[in-house]
Every structure is written in structure tokens, then in C-alpha cells.
Amino acid sequence: MARILIRRRTPLSAEEAWRRLTTWEHHARHVPFTTIAVDTPPPTRVGTRFTARTGAGRVGFDDPMEVVRWEPPAWDRPGRCRMEKRGSTIAGWAEVEVIGQGAGALVVWREEVRVGALPWLPDALVAPAARLLFGRVVSGLLRDGA
Template identity: 70%
Template sequence: MPLVRIERRTRMSAEEAWRRLTDWERHARHVPFTRITVLTTPPTRVGTRFTARTGVGGAGFDDPMEVVRWEPPSAGRPGRCRVEKRGRVVLGWAETEVSPEADGALVVWSEEVRLRGAPRPLDAPTAWVGRLLFGRVVSGLLDR
């Protein structure tokens, strides 16, 4: 699976960056033709499940995900969240780390993504598209 890594610095606090990055439904504002439905009751924790539905009209696919690590930032420590993709089309995982800094926070988003059945030669183009898409999502979520 191709690994995508996005880094962004922000002047907002680590806690605010974390809140924005883990507002699952808000992600859909930055991914074309996608809506996200959280399937479990708040607050987010290990075991929280949500599905991103991407498509137009009746054509599309679901990307079901589950939070398997949930450690919000606190007392100057970084926050870490890991989500595993549990779908029939999209496989992999995403990890978000939000570290407090003197003038804000450092966000590192890492993701391994693979389309089920896609041949290995598609890894490079998948990673390229992933960098564009996930970079757009992270930047959009951190915009004021």
C-alpha cells in the first residue's frame, strides 16, 4: 500500500486542531461528492464507526472506518488517532498526530490507502492522488 504523509503547522492550539481534524462529518466538506455519517453515539472514542459515501446519484461506494486508537492531546503531550478502513473498495488506515508547539501545533496525517483489486503499478498514482486529496482535507479543516 502506498504511504501518504501530510504535515501542516497551524497557529491554533493542539486542542482546537484536534477537534477540527476529528470532526468526521466536517471532512466531507473537502472531499468532492462525499458525505460522512457517524454510526455511533458521541463522543468519539475507540470503537467509533463512520462511513464516507462517495458517489453521484446511485453510483458510488462506501468507505466504512473505525477508530482503533484515541488519545487526545493533553498536558503538552501529542494527540494520536488511528482509523482503520473496513470497506470492500478502500483498504488501509489513517493516523493523525497533533503535537503542541510554542506558537500553535504541528499536524502529521499519515495514511496507507489501497483500492481492493488494484494492481501494484497503480500504487504511485494512488499515492499522488492521496497526497492531493488528503492535503486538501487537512488544509481545509485547519482553515479558520
Template identity: 55%
Template sequence: MATFSLERAVPLTPDEAWRRLTRWERHGDTVPLTRVTAGPPGPTRRGTLVVARTGAGPLAFDDPMEVTVWQPPGEGVPGRCRMEKRGGVVRGWAEIEVSAGPGGRARVVWREELDVRLLPSLLDGVLVRSGRLVFGRTVDHLLRHP
């Protein structure tokens, strides 16, 4: 399993950073051949299923993730979302934490553990570097664009 984390400090309120990071459909904006959906309709909550469909035609696969922790940021309380990956290809979890940082900036921490079926553990280092690149680009994009 490959585990990595990203941290960002951005000139946004924690509420705004949270809102931008949890607009699930936007997560596919920077990942080629990926479309993200969430359901059931309505606001995200425990039990929401977020599905990233990656690929084209017969080479596509789903990465379903169930929201198991949903705690938006509050007064003095960091926001935290945890998603458990439930797919047949990608397993593991992802966590997003948003808190108030110094100077009125939001502090964002993204942690992820990935286990890709049929990928030998020898390639975990490549998976960590790829994950940091792909998810870092996605986080940066989401935080820059309302």
C-alpha cells in the first residue's frame, strides 16, 4: 500500500476551502479521462457514495468511495471527511482536513492510502509520487477556482 499526504495553506476561510474541496464532481477536472459523480442527491453526509470513473470504453473502471466521516469545519473545530475506497481495482482511503491556519489562511491536509489491485508493492514508490502529483494538482485546482 502506498500512503502519502499533501498540505496547503490558502488565503480562504476554512468554510470556503471545505466547500471547494468537497464539490465532488469537480475532482475529475484535472484527471484525464475521469468523471466523478456523487449520490444520493442532496448534501454530502455519511453514506454518500462518490464514484470516479476513469478510462474509456472497455478499459474504464470505477473507483467507488463511501463517505464514512463527515464533519464540516465549525468555530474552532477543523473539518474532516474520510472516504473508504470500495472498488475492485483501487482500495484504501482518503481523508481531507481543513482548519484555520495562521494569518487568516485555511490549512488543508489531504491524506491517502492507495492499494491498486495487481500492482506489486515494489511499485509503491511510483504510486506515491504519482498520487502526490495527481492529487496535488487536483487540490490546487479546486482551491484556486470557486
């Protein structure tokens, strides 16, 4: 599995950074040819499921995920969320941590990803592409708001 680590400092409060990063549908704004549908009723919690659909027309794939850890930030602790990828095309997990730092926050995104449809694709190729993609998503969500 390819391992990814992304860190971003933001002037946003931990609560606002958390809100932006965990509004799942908004992630699609930063991933070409992708839509995201939340499959469970709000609010987000352990057990929330959502699916990212990437493709054009009939060609594409689904990346279903489930929230398995949900701890929003509080004044005395960071926020932590973990999503498990439940599909056959993309496997792995992603974690987001939002740590309040003064008036701003530090965001740490960790991910392990494997492209199941292409098991021969080496992690040395997957990791840089995933780092670029998810770095763009995190930066975009923190910048653009929701």
C-alpha cells in the first residue's frame, strides 16, 4: 500500500477546518470527474457511509467509504476521523487530524491506498500521484470553504 502524509497549517479555527474537511460532498470540487454521495442520513458519525464516483459516462469506478472513528475537535483535544475504503477498486484507509494551534490549526492527513484493479501498479507510482491529489483536496477545502 502507498502511504501518504500531508500537513497543512491554516489560520482557520480547528472547528472550521474540521467542518470544511468533513463535508464529504465538497471534496469532489477538487477531484476531476468525481462526485460524492453521502449514503446515510446526517449528521456524520461512526457508521456514516459515502461513495466517491470517478469517471466519465459509463467508464469509471466507485470508492465507497465508511467513517469508523469520529471525534470532532474540542477545546482540550484535536479532532480525529478515520475512513475505511470499502470498495474493490480502491482499498485502504484515510485519517484526518485537526489540531488547534492558537487562533489557527494544523491539519494532518494520513492515508494508505492500494489500487485493487491494478495490483501490479507499484506504490512508488501510486504514492506521488495520491500525495498530489489529496494535497490538492486538503489545500482547496481549507482555502475555498464550503
